Amino acid sequence: MHLQAKDLAIGYPGHTVGTDIALNVGAGEVLCLLGPNGSGKTTLFRTLLGLLKALGGQVCYDGTPLAQLSRRELARRVAYVPQAHGATFPFLVHDVVLMGRTAHRGPFAAPGAADRAAAEAALVTLGITDLAGRDYTRISGGQRQLVLVARALAQQAPLVVMDEPTASLDFGNQVSVLAQVRRLAAAGLGVVLSTHDPDHAFAVASSVMLLDDGHVVGEGTPQQVLTPDLLRRVYGVGVEIAELGGGQTVCAPDYAARGNGGVT
Amino acid sequence: MSTAADNDAHAAAQARSGRMTWGLIGTLALATGSLAVFAALVGAYPVSVSEAFAVLWRWLTGTLAGGATETVLLEVRVPRITAALLVGAALAGAGAVYQGLFRNPLVSPDILGVSTGAGLGAVLGIFLSLPILAIQGFAFIGGMVTVAIVYAIAVTVRGREPTLVLVLAGVVVGSLAGAMISLIKVLADPYDQLPAITFWLLGSLASTRAGDVWSVLPAVLVGLVPLILLRHRITVLSLGDDEARTLGVEAGRLRALVVAAATLMTASVVAISGVIGWVGLVMPHIARMLVGPNFDRLLPASMLLGAAYLLAVDTLARTMAQVETPLGILTAIVGAPFFLWLLARGRHGWN
Numbered sequence: 001m002h003l004q005a006k007d008l009a010i011g012y013p014g015h016t017v018g019t020d021i022a023l024n025v026g027a028g029e030v031l032c033l034l035g036p037n038g039s040g041k042t043t044l045f046r047t048l049l050g051l052l053k054a055l056g057g058q059v060c061y062d063g064t065p066l067a068q069l070s071r072r073e074l075a076r077r078v079a080y081v082p083q084a085h086g087a088t089f090p091f092l093v094h095d096v097v098l099m100g101r102t103a104h105r106g107p108f109a110a111p112g113a114a115d116r117a118a119a120e121a122a123l124v125t126l127g128i129t130d131l132a133g134r135d136y137t138r139i140s141g142g143q144r145q146l147v148l149v150a151r152a153l154a155q156q157a158p159l160v161v162m163d164e165p166t167a168s169l170d171f172g173n174q175v176s177v178l179a180q181v182r183r184l185a186a187a188g189l190g191v192v193l194s195t196h197d198p199d200h201a202f203a204v205a206s207s208v209m210l211l212d213d214g215h216v217v218g219e220g221t222p223q224q225v226l227t228p229d230l231l232r233r234v235y236g237v238g239v240e241i242a243e244l245g246g247g248q249t250v251c252a253p254d255y256a257a258r259g260n261g262g263v264t
Numbered sequence: 265m266s267t268a269a270d271n272d273a274h275a276a277a278q279a280r281s282g283r284m285t286w287g288l289i290g291t292l293a294l295a296t297g298s299l300a301v302f303a304a305l306v307g308a309y310p311v312s313v314s315e316a317f318a319v320l321w322r323w324l325t326g327t328l329a330g331g332a333t334e335t336v337l338l339e340v341r342v343p344r345i346t347a348a349l350l351v352g353a354a355l356a357g358a359g360a361v362y363q364g365l366f367r368n369p370l371v372s373p374d375i376l377g378v379s380t381g382a383g384l385g386a387v388l389g390i391f392l393s394l395p396i397l398a399i400q401g402f403a404f405i406g407g408m409v410t411v412a413i414v415y416a417i418a419v420t421v422r423g424r425e426p427t428l429v430l431v432l433a434g435v436v437v438g439s440l441a442g443a444m445i446s447l448i449k450v451l452a453d454p455y456d457q458l459p460a461i462t463f464w465l466l467g468s469l470a471s472t473r474a475g476d477v478w479s480v481l482p483a484v485l486v487g488l489v490p491l492i493l494l495r496h497r498i499t500v501l502s503l504g505d506d507e508a509r510t511l512g513v514e515a516g517r518l519r520a521l522v523v524a525a526a527t528l529m530t531a532s533v534v535a536i537s538g539v540i541g542w543v544g545l546v547m548p549h550i551a552r553m554l555v556g557p558n559f560d561r562l563l564p565a566s567m568l569l570g571a572a573y574l575l576a577v578d579t580l581a582r583t584m585a586q587v588e589t590p591l592g593i594l595t596a597i598v599g600a601p602f603f604l605w606l607l608a609r610g611r612h613g614w615n
Contacts, residue, residue, distance in 0.1 A: 051510070071509055074512070075511055075512030082506075082507060089367075090557060091556070091558070099511060102511045102513060103511060
């Protein structure tokens with residue numbers, strides 16, 4: 001599995017959001033996208049998923065340009081985990097996960113035994129088999145996010161794209177979703193995710209891309225990119241990066257400086 | 265990590281998503297069938313069960329002898345009952361499609377203006393004093409053309425929210441067609457044409473004959489077949505275009521096809537029944553409460569409920585008073601309070 005994008009220009013017709021974006025994600029790698037609101041993370045995701053045409057450059061999956069793939073072929077290469085949403089209709093969790101199998105059967109076919117097995121395996125992997133019979137509309141936001149991850153797993157695509165998977169989750173659920181991301185990567189999947197929390201990048205990312213106003217302002221390992229200097233430049237916040245005893249790196253903002261408008 | 269309790273819950277989920285709902289759909293089918301038999305017996309000219317079966321036997325063996333009972337059953341009631349079942353099923357089926365497609369449980373088959381367009385066609389036909397068959401043809405064409413215009417507008421505008429553009433275009437074109445209907449009503453002959461126009465716009469199956477059913481049945485089936493074949497894809501489409509695409513569905517193309525199919529069904533039946541509201545709005549709703557939102561079960565459940573409901577209302581319309589009550593009025597009188605009750609009772613069936 002290899003996702004490659006080069007010279008990518010992203011945006012909407014008549015409105016360029018970002019240019020000169022290049023990225024590479026292989027099996028077992030986690031690419032974490034950071035950047036302020038409006039920096040182009042979502043637009044980039046939509047472009048990678050083929051929901052938005054690239055204004056320039058190219059996205060390739062295993063060397064095949066995105067434009068040459070049908071929706072079904074693309075869905076077998078990349079799975080998408082949207083932000084946990086309130087669904088309109090009360091599908092059972094089991095049925096939601098089963099929808100991940102859509103790309104694996106013909107347009108007229110009903111889900112078969114193999115589809116059910118894949119859905120069940122995904123539920124087991126995420127430890128949420130007890131949710132299978134619940135209405136998707138009646139579980140918590142954190143549980144929904146896990147269900148959507150399970151759906152992506154059932155899709156059996158080698159790459160998973162997650163749009164702010166920790167947004168609007170409580171502390172415990174954030175940790176459990178990030179733990180899942182690590183597990184997916186350990187199982188050989190490539191993951192691209194966006195987050196607003198540098199700590200999350202330190203926790204799960206093998207590489208980080210920092211976007212600001214549609215431009216890549218930093219790229220590399222979390223330690224290389226997420227420096228106090230660069231974070232201050234992009235977010236306007238002073239931070240301290242510290243390493244904890246267990247080898248874990250954390251990022252602590254300087255609240256006092258921000259409150260003074262940066263004057264110390 | 266899977267425990268015995270987990271497995272039980274999972275098994276229960278699969279049961280609920282499988283056998284149990286199909287049992288419910290089977291029960292609905294039986295109930296609808298029984299209602300049809302009952303409807304054949306009641307009316308201004310009551311028929312006993314044994315008489316009815318005698319007629320059925322003579323019809324099957326080709327030994328019809330003529331007589332009032334045969335005429336009432338075979339030429340009046342059976343066509344009318346069949347039409348009620350067909351119209352109700354088509355309207356509710358189309359409603360289920362539209363609600364899923366627009367991800368909005370408050371949407372009815374009229375959302376893209378098919379009824380208003382069909383109304384304009386029929387009203388024009390009546391105004392021009394055309395024969396019944398031509399009026400029905402005009403209604404059908406009016407409905408299809410209106411939705412085609414709405415869809416063309418939505419495709420041309422290409423906003424970032426295609427569904428919203430589609431709905432707004434439907435409102436605009438629908439009200440334009442409504443204005444033209446009003447204009448024709450003003451110009452129409454108040455003694456001859458106006459009552460016919462009014463009656464048509466309120467919906468009725470009073471004058472339905474066997475030929476009417478046969479003339480629209482093929483079109484309804486042509487619309488229904490793709491919906492049945494693509495039922496699992498349509499379920500995925502109800503997640504929204506972007507999500508459906510990332511799951512491997514060509515959302516734009518599928519939506520165009522599904523809108524065309526549902527519109528074909530609606531325009532066909534409206535051509536023989538006139539405008540009948542509420543069925544396509546309320547029945548899919550109840551069906552969703554019973555069998556869940558998966559389209560493979562929602563479609564048959566909605567169609568059966570719609571068929572049974574319209575048959576019940578039509579039977580009421582022809583038996584409760586000397587003068588036939590227009591169907592559109594009855595469906596509203598029954599449908600509106602029921603819908604309010606659904607709203608008040610808690611938002612089951614959607615979120």
